[in-house]
Amino acid sequence: MTHIYSKHPKHYLAVDCIIFGYDIAEKELKLLLIKRSFEPALGQWSLAGGFVQHDESLDDAACRVLCSLTGLSDLYMEQLYTYGEISRDPGARVISTAYFALIGIHELDPEIQKKNGAHWRSISNLPDLIFDHKKMVDKALKELIDKVKVYPVGFELLPEKFTLVQLQNLYEAIYLRPVDKRNFRKKILSMELLDKQEEKERETSKKGAWYYRFNLEKYKELARNGFFFNLAVN
């Protein structure tokens, strides 16, 4: 039986995941990359990727790739862009949809990491990547910078409890420039989206820094009423 669309060509379809993590100690943004143990491009660095199957949506495929690499689900992820140049993959024509994910670096089990050949690499010192993966990373970085300005997604990169210093360091790591401490704190606290905890972080100072939690429900409520998150600075 000939299908109505059967005269049209078919293509391999892949997803690639740009997985961001934030290292609180090193105050650096990182990417989860794969040292490939298979062909093509064995031994080279790449993003986590996989082919889209018949029984899964694009989003499902991206989740599958992300989950199987990290062992985590319910992570923040969104579609970034679809790369469709004819020869972007030298192995065959493959169209790839890139997704970017934000995860807390500490959430990732080192065992699973090892098993999958996954490594955290600093944004400021990335290895060469296969195909057009560098292009994908650059676009994802731009998107991340724009996104954290006006949506409260930065919190996805931090643990549930975090200090204002840690939050500021995160923004500085993303913006790649210093942020004024008093203005930053004034701005974020004035939004009343952070719940101050009764506990202090005591690793990095004698005095200790108060922990806060992001209140998602409060954000949703405010957003419904026309509130706009904004941490664009300098």
Added chain:
Amino acid sequence: MTHIYSKHPKHYLAVDCIIFGYDIAEKELKLLLIKRSFEPALGQWSLAGGFVQHDESLDDAACRVLCSLTGLSDLYMEQLYTYGEISRDPGARVISTAYFALIGIHELDPEIQKKNGAHWRSISNLPDLIFDHKKMVDKALKELIDKVKVYPVGFELLPEKFTLVQLQNLYEAIYLRPVDKRNFRKKILSMELLDKQEEKERETSKKGAWYYRFNLEKYKELARNGFFFNLAVN
């Protein structure tokens, strides 16, 4: 010969174009839609679309579809999003990448329009669309609103020469709310991106309104030096 990827499934891949136009006289944003003269969904309204071929990139496919419908090239177009739900097209599994384009309504030859079954339809009064095309349109509209705020793309919807009244009307049509005349003019003129012409538009008033042109070169120059376009209002 078995290829290295040959165990993976292949998929139909399409592009769909959300084509925006602006009607100066009616002060309304419009979409170029197709009344389908073929199966599936004969007689229903849809976006302009087509299947991606082996010898063309995604972008090329989108350009081909846009060109063959409008007879125009070098139009403003950018990729919007890729829709990959399994059953989004009832005919077969088809993954579709949506693009959105901005064109001057007047640029379009009515003959070519007729030939292709293409019609301009007001955004405020759209017919039902096939598949997930309404979802695509909604996303494109949001993207357009965000885009015209911070990039000078609105000019793509106007003729080369336009008046400040026309420009303001365009922004009001996109934002769906009134804009203060004096503040709008102050803001756009202060950017010094518009070249005042020595000619007036005389259709709509006795006094006549001065024509302006958008100076792309000046914008590029300023943008290189860190300037940010901004016409966010109210």
Added chain:
DNA sequence: ATTTTAAATGTAATATATACACTTCTATTT
């Protein structure tokens, strides 16, 4: 000369963003 219609114009009030340096807390050392 008068009327009519849309284009063009400025200023004051408010809100937001920026620049900037000292005090507080507490564990550790003496």
Added chain:
DNA sequence: AAATAGAAGTGTATATATTACATTTAAAAT
């Protein structure tokens, strides 16, 4: 028990950007 050291925490004045708002100008038509 006092002194030290190191990071956390805090406020104000200035500059910039946004908003609100009403009258005058130009020119064709009567």
